Amino acid sequence: MKRLDWTAMDSGNRARALDRPGGGEQDGLEAAVRRIFNQVWADGDGALRALTRRFDNVEVADFAVSDAEFAEAEAGLDPVLRAAMIEAIGRLKAWHSAGMGQGFEVQTAPGVACGRLLRPIARVGLYVPAGTAPLPSTALMLGVPAALAGCPQVVLCTPPRADGRADPAVLVAAKLCGMGQVYKLGGAQAIAAMALGTDSVPRCDKLFGPGNRYVTAAKQYAAMMAGGPAIDMPAGPSEVLVIADAGAPPAHVAADLLSQAEHGPDSQVILATDSLALLDAVELEVRRQLAELPRRDIAGKALQHARLFQVANLDEAFALSNDYAPEHLILALREPRAWLDKVQSAGSVFLGDYAPEGLGDYCSGTNHVLPTHGAARAWSGVSVASFQKAISYQEVSQAGLAAIGPCAVVMARAEGLEAHAQSVLRRLEGVA
Amino acid sequence: MKRLDWTAMDSGNRARALDRPGGGEQDGLEAAVRRIFNQVWADGDGALRALTRRFDNVEVADFAVSDAEFAEAEAGLDPVLRAAMIEAIGRLKAWHSAGMGQGFEVQTAPGVACGRLLRPIARVGLYVPAGTAPLPSTALMLGVPAALAGCPQVVLCTPPRADGRADPAVLVAAKLCGMGQVYKLGGAQAIAAMALGTDSVPRCDKLFGPGNRYVTAAKQYAAMMAGGPAIDMPAGPSEVLVIADAGAPPAHVAADLLSQAEHGPDSQVILATDSLALLDAVELEVRRQLAELPRRDIAGKALQHARLFQVANLDEAFALSNDYAPEHLILALREPRAWLDKVQSAGSVFLGDYAPEGLGDYCSGTNHVLPTHGAARAWSGVSVASFQKAISYQEVSQAGLAAIGPCAVVMARAEGLEAHAQSVLRRLEGVA
Numbered sequence: 001m002k003r004l005d006w007t008a009m010d011s012g013n014r015a016r017a018l019d020r021p022g023g024g025e026q027d028g029l030e031a032a033v034r035r036i037f038n039q040v041w042a043d044g045d046g047a048l049r050a051l052t053r054r055f056d057n058v059e060v061a062d063f064a065v066s067d068a069e070f071a072e073a074e075a076g077l078d079p080v081l082r083a084a085m086i087e088a089i090g091r092l093k094a095w096h097s098a099g100m101g102q103g104f105e106v107q108t109a110p111g112v113a114c115g116r117l118l119r120p121i122a123r124v125g126l127y128v129p130a131g132t133a134p135l136p137s138t139a140l141m142l143g144v145p146a147a148l149a150g151c152p153q154v155v156l157c158t159p160p161r162a163d164g165r166a167d168p169a170v171l172v173a174a175k176l177c178g179m180g181q182v183y184k185l186g187g188a189q190a191i192a193a194m195a196l197g198t199d200s201v202p203r204c205d206k207l208f209g210p211g212n213r214y215v216t217a218a219k220q221y222a223a224m225m226a227g228g229p230a231i232d233m234p235a236g237p238s239e240v241l242v243i244a245d246a247g248a249p250p251a252h253v254a255a256d257l258l259s260q261a262e263h264g265p266d267s268q269v270i271l272a273t274d275s276l277a278l279l280d281a282v283e284l285e286v287r288r289q290l291a292e293l294p295r296r297d298i299a300g301k302a303l304q305h306a307r308l309f310q311v312a313n314l315d316e317a318f319a320l321s322n323d324y325a326p327e328h329l330i331l332a333l334r335e336p337r338a339w340l341d342k343v344q345s346a347g348s349v350f351l352g353d354y355a356p357e358g359l360g361d362y363c364s365g366t367n368h369v370l371p372t373h374g375a376a377r378a379w380s381g382v383s384v385a386s387f388q389k390a391i392s393y394q395e396v397s398q399a400g401l402a403a404i405g406p407c408a409v410v411m412a413r414a415e416g417l418e419a420h421a422q423s424v425l426r427r428l429e430g431v432a
Numbered sequence: 433m434k435r436l437d438w439t440a441m442d443s444g445n446r447a448r449a450l451d452r453p454g455g456g457e458q459d460g461l462e463a464a465v466r467r468i469f470n471q472v473w474a475d476g477d478g479a480l481r482a483l484t485r486r487f488d489n490v491e492v493a494d495f496a497v498s499d500a501e502f503a504e505a506e507a508g509l510d511p512v513l514r515a516a517m518i519e520a521i522g523r524l525k526a527w528h529s530a531g532m533g534q535g536f537e538v539q540t541a542p543g544v545a546c547g548r549l550l551r552p553i554a555r556v557g558l559y560v561p562a563g564t565a566p567l568p569s570t571a572l573m574l575g576v577p578a579a580l581a582g583c584p585q586v587v588l589c590t591p592p593r594a595d596g597r598a599d600p601a602v603l604v605a606a607k608l609c610g611m612g613q614v615y616k617l618g619g620a621q622a623i624a625a626m627a628l629g630t631d632s633v634p635r636c637d638k639l640f641g642p643g644n645r646y647v648t649a650a651k652q653y654a655a656m657m658a659g660g661p662a663i664d665m666p667a668g669p670s671e672v673l674v675i676a677d678a679g680a681p682p683a684h685v686a687a688d689l690l691s692q693a694e695h696g697p698d699s700q701v702i703l704a705t706d707s708l709a710l711l712d713a714v715e716l717e718v719r720r721q722l723a724e725l726p727r728r729d730i731a732g733k734a735l736q737h738a739r740l741f742q743v744a745n746l747d748e749a750f751a752l753s754n755d756y757a758p759e760h761l762i763l764a765l766r767e768p769r770a771w772l773d774k775v776q777s778a779g780s781v782f783l784g785d786y787a788p789e790g791l792g793d794y795c796s797g798t799n800h801v802l803p804t805h806g807a808a809r810a811w812s813g814v815s816v817a818s819f820q821k822a823i824s825y826q827e828v829s830q831a832g833l834a835a836i837g838p839c840a841v842v843m844a845r846a847e848g849l850e851a852h853a854q855s856v857l858r859r860l861e862g863v864a
Contacts, residue, residue, distance in 0.1 A: 020658075020659060078846075080842055081842055081843070081846045084838075084839045084842035084843050084846075085843070087836075087839045088839055088843065091540040091541060091544075091546075091836070094538055094540045094546075095538055095540055095546045098536050098538040099536050099538075099548050101533060104530050104531055106526055106527055106530040106797070108523040108526045108527055108796060108797035109523060112523075112791075112796055112797070114523075114526075114527045114796055114797045114798050116531050116798075116815075117772070117775070119775075119776055119777070121809065121810050122776065122777070122809065133847055133848050133849070134847065135847055136843070136846065136847070137843055137847065169846055205809040205810040206809075206810040220656055223655075223666075224652055224656065226452075226666075226668065226805060227452060227805050227806045227807075229810065230807070230810035230811055234655075234658075236658065251858055252855070252858060252859055255851070255854050255855040255858050255859075256855055258851045258854070258855070259849070259851040259852045259854070259855040261851070262849060262850070262851040262852070263849075289851075289854070293850055293851050293854070294848075294850050295848075295849075295850065295851065299851060336827065337827060340549070340825065343549070343551075343823060344551055344554065345551070345554070345821070345823075346823050347823070347824070348823070348824040348825065348826070349823060349824070349825035349826075350825070350826060350828075351825060351826065351827035351828070352827060352828065352829075353859070354828045354829060354830050354832065354833040354859055355826055355827065355828040355833075356852075356855035356856055356859060357852075357855065358840045358841075358844055358852040358853070358855050358856050359544075359826060359828060359833075359836060359837070359840050359856070360824075360826055361840070361844070361852060362839065362840040362843040362844065362852075363836055363839045363840050363843065364540060364544055364546055364826040364828065364836060365538070365540035365544070365546040365826070366546050366824040366825075366826055367824065370824075371821075373658060373659050374659045375659075375662070376821065376823075377553065377554065377637040377638075377821075378553050378637040378638040378661065378662035378821060379662055379821060380821045380822035380823070381822065381824055383548075383822065385817075389777070389803075389808065389809075389810060389811060389812045390812035390813065390815065391775060391777075391778050391779070391780070391781060391808075391812070392779070392780040392781070392792075392798040392799065392802075392813055393772065393775075393780065393781035393782070393783060393798075394780070394781075394782060394783065394787055394791060394792055394796040394797070394798055395768065395769060395783035395784060395787065396782075396783070396784065396786045396787040396791060396796065397784075397786060398786050400786065401786040401787075401791075404519075404523070404791060404795055404796060405791070406516075407516045407519045407520055407794065407795045408790045408791050408793070408794040408795050409790075410512055410513055410516035411513070411516050411517070411520065411568070411569055411794040411795065412790055412793070412794065414510075414513050414516075414568065414601055415565055415566065415567055415568070415569065416565050416726075416727075417565070417691070417694060417695075417727075418694070418725055418726050418727065419687070419690040419691040419693070419694040419721075419725050419727065419731060420691045420694070420788075420789075420790040420793060420794075421790070422687050422690070422691070422721070422725070423684070423687040423688055423690070423691040423788035423789065423790050424788055424790050424791070426683055426684060426687050427684055427687075427785070427786055427788060
């Protein structure tokens with residue numbers, strides 16, 4: 001953990017202190033991903049089998065999870081976990097449905113009705129990581145809004161285990177969200193399969209979900225293909241920024257920093273506080289709590305590049321945070337709601353001493369698929385809107401054309417587009 | 433123009449008939465764009481001046497449009513065009529503001545308030561093509577929603593003319609939308625400048641607007657940069673699909689096809705009709721009208737790959753259209769409103785015989801920056817939401833934590849994330 005006095009730093013040093021690592025050494029990765037896409041394009045399911053053999057060390061005859069495998073997963077799952085997932089789904093549904101957009105229509109001139117329709121994206125592909133840590137929660141975070149949007153085809157890919165089966169908790173999570181099309185495919189080959197389509201895996205219009213470097217690079221590669229699928233957002237390592245005042249309980253703040261650090265060695269952990277006493281206490285607490293964690297090796301590595309900023313006042317802390325645009329922002333403040341107005345860029349905000357990030361990760365109701373690496377400056381977390389597209393329309397009567405047509409003719413001719421003008425004028429002649 | 437009997441075609445032939453051209457030969461383009469980005473990264477404004485000299489054949493000392501140049505543009509512009517732009521802005525404002533999203537908050541459990549805030553993207557960069565055909569309408573289409581979103585910094589780049597000045601109509605359009613930061617920069621170097629920032633051009637969080645192949649490739653390159661800007665959407669050649677019944681006036685349908693064809697030789701023009709008589713009549717009309725057009729050479733080239741589909745019935749036409757996902761969809765039908773429900777994928781829809789695409793291009797109120805090349809399957813046209821991001825939040829009381837904390841603990845432990853569980857448990861101990 002590195003301590004920095006924000007107030008004393010100049011703007012160049014501030015920018016460097018908020019820099020995220022990496023980004024430069026993606027070239028080898030892109031070439032590897034390109035090869036995988038070419039292979040899947042050429043050989044379809046055969047390529048998927050070969051790649052699964054190579055990367056997952058397992059022979060999978062049929063990628064699609066069978067009814068029998070779903071049933072076994074259901075039967076074998078801890079009922080406490082199942083109940084927790086059902087409980088989480090309830091709150092996810094409440095929040096996501098409350099935030100759903102609506103179509104609208106407005107008369108912009110007499111006889112000119114302009115509106116917008118929302119439509120579900122027809123074929124969506126979800127990726128749920130597994131491997132060392134299967135993430136059934138991610139299946140819920142993607143499955144619930146996909147179901148609320150009404151997407152007719154929802155495909156989920158998740159890597160096979162060494163025994164050729166999918167993680168049972170992921171399967172139950174999928175089923176609880178109404179998904180039946182689950183494929184045991186991981187890595188870049190899963191993304192290639194959903195982007196290109198094969199005999200067994202349907203081609204998708206948009207791809208969602210987190211993943212390792214290969215999955216991320218594959219999603220970006222797919223998004224670059226002409227006519228290729230859209231993606232939910234660019235992905236980077238997970239990150240938290242905590243703004244704490246003198247009244248924040250150091251043990252809570254430390255636990256929040258550690259819960260981010262345990263994600264991976266490249267997790268980003270930042271604290272900004274106006275209290276030197278709190279900063280000291282948190283540093284002590286982090287060391288104490290770290291020793292007790294099963295994933296202390298991972299968390300310890302992440303903490304090596306953690307940054308603890310001392311700021312002159314909380315306004316400075318919010319300026320710092322808005323510059324950084326964190327994925328998760330915890331406001332460990334006495335009046336957190338009063339400070340919410342200051343937040344300009346963040347994925348999700350946690351207000352007060354009783355809102356650890358873990359609640360948003362699992363079951364408060366908000367979505368945990370959030371923009372990282374500064375993407376919160378321009379991107380939003382996943383919501384039902386991520387599974388929809390808007391279609392605008394205009395219905396124009398004869399009178400409407402007479403009212404607005406001449407304006408279009410003037411502008412079309414100013415741009416040298418006479419055929420545009422004529423498409424209006426020919427109709428106006430008919431009207432007159 | 434190629435006639436095809438849709439009903440008689442098998443699925444493979446149908447897919448090929450709806451194929452869009454190109455996409456494969458982007459490699460040289462990407463390398464060129466990469467060089468330009470590297471140059472701008474290394475040399476900033478010096479590189480911009482050198483690239484402008486090379487590509488635009490003009491020496492521009494100061495890229496920023498001065499107050500004097502704005503004033504001259506205002507003074508010199510045809511007042512009829514100025515009035516048309518003001519009229520268009522009025523309807524653009526009406527439609528875009530009616531469609532603006534709202535924040536919301538919902539209690540997902542007692543003591544757990546979850547909501548979402550909308551925030552303007554802080555720094556947005558707009559690109560407005562010029563060259564042979566300056567597009568002041570595009571400045572309006574981007575400037576109006578940016579202003580409604582309240583983006584604090586709106587930057588606009590547009591190529592310099594041979595005399596080193598910007599197109600006056602584009603400047604007046606920018607001013608009418610409240611934009612004062614206009615830079616005379618075109619092509620990939622304009623995108624690189626807004627993506628990376630230089631001494632004179634601010635770095636932007638999201639880039640908008642159409643452009644040639646270099647601009648498009650540069651936007652995609654920028655979107656791939658780790659920590660780089662978001663982009664509005666992938667771009668391809670403009671396209672229209674007209675669904676017409678026997679009652680559609682052939683002269684109108686032909687004019688619509690031609691108004692799309694005049695955009696460029698790679699424009700996509702498609703007709704689907706259940707009336708052979710209409711198909712014959714439209715073909716005749718297209719030839720007749722084409723001869724009268726100033727841009728008949730361009731339109732003629734685009735028409736070479738136009739496709740006229742005969743369908744057995746209108747349901748088939750809508751299935752075809754939803755497969756193709758056109759940027760513009762014209763419903764030249766007797767009861768167009770009744771058919772709107774069938775539209776699943778399209779950028780913007782034009783209902784009836786009095787709604788030529790030109791109205792949406794300029795002044796009905798809807799946005800003309802729309803998804804092309806099938807992107808309408810997953811993307812939406814530009815709206816105020818394109819200039820905003822959503823931030824989720826959760827405020828949790830002691831009671832709220834007691835209510836939902838245990839659920840999070842179960843799920844965290846199922847995923848092997850003990851520090852996540854501890855961040856909840858340490859707080860629950862305090863509560864108990």
